[in-house]
Amino acid sequence: MEKTTERLLEVLKKGRLYFYSMKELLTNKPQILEMAFNQSLSAIAILDREFNFILVNEAYARADNRKVSEFPGRNHFDFYPSDAKAIFEQVVQTKEPYQVFARPFVYEYNQKRGVTYWDWTLSPALDNDGEVEFLIFSLSNVTDKINNELQLKRLFEISHDIICISDFEGCVRSVNPAFRNILGYEKKDVLGKNLFDFVHAEDLEPTKATHVNAIPSASPVKNFKNRYRCKDGSYKWLEWSSVPVSQEGLTYSVVRDVTEKIIADEKLSNARQQIANILESITDAFYAVDNDWNITYVNETSAEIMGKTQAELIGENLWDTFPNYNPFTYEKFHKVMKERIPDHFEVFASSVNLWTKVHAYPSKDGLAVFYRDITTRKENEKKLLESEMRFRSLFENSVDGILLTKPDGSVLAANSAICNLLGRTEKELCNLESCSIVDLTDPRIPQALKERKIKGKVKSELNVIHKDGTIIPVEFASQLFPGADGETLTCVMVRDARERIKTQQEMNRLERLNLVGQMAAGISHEIRNPMTSVRGFLQILRGKAECQDYKDYFNLMINELDRANSIIAGFLSLAKNKKNHTLEKQNLNTVLEKLLPLITADAMKLDIFVNTKFGNIPDMLLNEEEIRQLILNLTRNGFEAMSPGQTLTIKTSMERQDVILSVQDQGVGMSSEVLENIGTPFFTTKADGTGLGMAVCHSIAEQHNAKIDIETGSSGTTFFVWFKLGSVG
Template sequence: MMTDYAATNPTACEYETFFQLSSEIMVMLDLDLRVIKSNLAFQRLTGFGAEQACSLPDFLHPDDRATSRRRWHEAAQEERFTIDERLLTASGAIAQIRWQAALSPDGSRLYATGSLIPSFDAFTNNQWHRSSLDQALDCFGIYSAVRDDSQRIVDFRIEYVNQSAATLTGVPQHAQIGRQLSEIYPLTSERMLNTYRQVIETGNVVLIEGLPYADERMTGVLDLLHFKFGDGFAISWRNVASQKAAEAKLADSNKKFSCAFHNAPTINFIMDVKSGIILEANHNFQEITQYPADTMIGQPISELGLWEDMSEFRRATAQILEYGPTHNYPITFLRAGTEPRVGLLVGEYITTDGSDHILFIMNDITDLRDAENRLTQMDKYQMLGSMAASIAHEVRNPMTTVKGFIQLFRQQKDLEAYHSRLTLISSELERASSIITEYLSLASNKVTEKARHRLDDLIRYMLPLLEADAIEHNIALNLVLEEVPPLLMNENEIRQLLLNLFRNAVEAMQGGGELSILTYVEQGGPVLEVRDQGTGIDQKVLGSIFTPFFTTKAHGTGLGLAVCRSIAERHGATIRAHARPDGTSFKVMFGTGVWDLRLSPATS
């Protein structure tokens, strides 16, 4: 009848062709599971003839035949349903098949399509599969569901375990295969049994990591991967206890390194070799260089303006890559992009996450160098002070006598022709006396009386003298005097310091310009700054200008700035010169320890 309908209906004919040629197994059943029609895929698999009268249970595994009709009838209460069964093939093998079925609209027939799913027998009988898995390092096993009459899973049959699983559990393969899980592993937790059931019923892949396990055969930490296999599941697992211990040790090591890296008093940073980008930097990097973290991390180091000479840093990097770790490589870096400071660089090549990096550790030795230089200067000042004190009396007495006779000669009319020469001799004697006075000022152990004064008040008191000198040299004097805390100072010495710096600035400004004197508070302490618009100081000699007898002037003594430094140090202050684009700046920075509001006021 169906053939006649298909012959007279083109659409039905097309459906018949599709039905027969489909690779899916297709059958039409009555409610007693008798085969009404089947396609070629079903016939080839089972050896069933198209005209042969039979029922579906005839092709089922003997263990499934008794319950087949009941399971189909129960499932058919739903409009669409799924049933897994084992079919006997024409070759006598067993094929696991999953039926997707539905009732006909009138409820008199069942339409079913089936697809083959992996078979335990097909796997375990495949020698190549077994041999490959037996050589695998990871443990592997296949387990089939053991069901009761109501199709509820009550246990699992061990279909296969590889050699690694047998070795890890201590149970040989032949002692496991074919046995039920509850016999071999009676301590399996209910949690794991539920996981196995979930995998079989839902078909979901389940990964469990870091599962602690212990029984009489083995202890460890397991990573397990479960997936559905036929009417059961397959599982791949490994004991990661050693790996977890190594990871914990590595994490502890990384924590210690991070603590040392970020809390060290040195300047620490990690740079990517290929891009030159700063990957990480410690707090001291930001604190000392004054580069904020958000503008530093992830930026190429060449764009930060960190180094006074970028080529010097590139040479240090090349040396590390070619010859290995470098130690105490001297290099000049810039604080806040302007202030040069001296560092000793240590660098070592490291590899992290497959990338090439360099770990840099830099020690800022600027203050140490300054301290060493100050000690050297103090030794010189001590020597000069001692020399000056011992010879001052012996030299000044004859000089006073000579000066007195010069004054007498200048008053005699018969010596008027020599008046200009006598005046020159007198001025040179004054100059010699001034040099002796400066020698005495270099003595670091010089005892001076100190009282409380304000820097800004002292400068205002000296203003008429300073203005007169500035006007004479066509210089505009600019005062920017913020109120600063009182200082414990020797007024005469601080006035001498200011005059020396002022006159140095005036001498540097031969073409006129603006000379600024400033007072302000920086890092908690008062600061005196003198800025000029002169010719500037060569960077090469900037570090030597405070050395006694060092001078760049044709007729200078080389004592003026040395005296300034000696006075500053006697007052617990530091003095530094900074080259500016439009001249030079001298800053005298008084520490917080040299001023105290509780000190008694200066006496009149």
């Protein structure tokens, strides 16, 4: 135990506690040991052979922000897992102390502390048998010291300036990477070499003298410049700031490459001479005044504008010479002189009847003024402004959409017409890419772009995209023109083509209906007469006794003749000039009410509901038979589009000055192909259809001065029949 006490005493001495004698320690062992242990500035822990904590002092617990009571009985490596366990085991085995310096450690449970660095000593305390009784573990946190050293090292490495350490004889001891970056020498090329060997011959003596004179008094050398030879043989100007340290026998230098600055200073000196020559040769007017507003310099151009010679102006007071100077200019000049901030402005000089562009610059001696005649430019700007206002008026009020775009397709400006067409604001359009405005899948685009590239302009048709995703066909004209900065811009004019396309489609449909009607009117009687004769003879033969075995065949032939007759009747209904097309004043609601039982009966067979909403509408001139056929065609189309349990809605209403009949189903809607071709004679989606039903409806609507519109979607289709008030009785 005595050896253990001696070991602990040795450790405590290292912790800056001093004991006057071993005897005193042994005599008062419990109290003194406890006091020394707890008050030591070093972190100390006593561990058993298995590295379990027996006791730690306050400094040890404080190093980990723990309490002293948390440690006893706990294993060191449960708290601080690391590869140092092998060292601890070595100390137990060898019974020899082990010291570590600046060992890195990361707290697993508190990684925000980052990497910490520790100096520590692990000393074994032996019992009377010479075996390790316990371990004394003392450590010191050197994280700040190591981090400071690392920071200095990083600074040394990353500095853009050269950092050089040399002895008093000029022999290089160390340089940073900037030495290579600036002069081209690798570190190995200069270590041990003398700095003076690289100095330009003309600068060698001043350099040596400055270096030698600084050493005795350890005086810093600041901003000493000399030329230094680079590895490629060229020379650079360097600026040295050095401090000799007598105790170390070393000189520490920070060296900056000032070659560009030296060259720039030389150029500046030459430039100043050139400025005087330039001021006389420039076309701009120039004059300078001192702080008392006396003219110190005026070039020939300015003197000519002022109507005096240079000799007459130099030395004269500006305001006395020109008492009628523009008050605005007067205020501007005084502001520049007072605030020492340059100003640029345009002003009309009434004294010389010119518009001038003025640049006023403060100087330490007064004020320098450049100005030029901009009268012609001002007149042109006025004309340009008037032109821009006319263009802006045309741009904003055009019924056609107009876009101004960059070469990449991004929008610079958009008028209200194009905004309304696309359902977006001008700001939204300017923030969109072209692919969000134009349907790039349109196959006409590549040809249009090619033509515009060759000719500089193009007229064509394409599709644009509404904000809600709707594809809109448009006519467009596009032309390239140069922008103010020389960049090629594009003007695009767009016109909604939906009405034109719709009108063209309607004309084509009417033309087809008219053709079919004329054909039907021309051939229906010629076909019907022989068919009627054939049907009559078939009925006679069917009634004969010897033909009874073929009765089913006769019935089949008669039914097919009746079906052919119904098709011919459909043809006839397409003819414009029907003899029985008479109009009578009556109400559409009345026709619907008479027809409702038949519609309801058809619906009940299919387990479909019928909902009616009859509005207050005026009487109209109608052909009841044709209107009945129109309604039955529309309702039966609706029935065929729906499933059992769904509802068909028949509605009449007034909108503006039109009477509207609407038939709405709850089917799955129509495809774009069906929607485009519906109403075309012989177009049908039904296996046994003739393709005449909707064609007949359009024909009847036309003969009643009405039109049919269709809205369709995934939730169903609605047919709208718009009766113009011209048909109202």
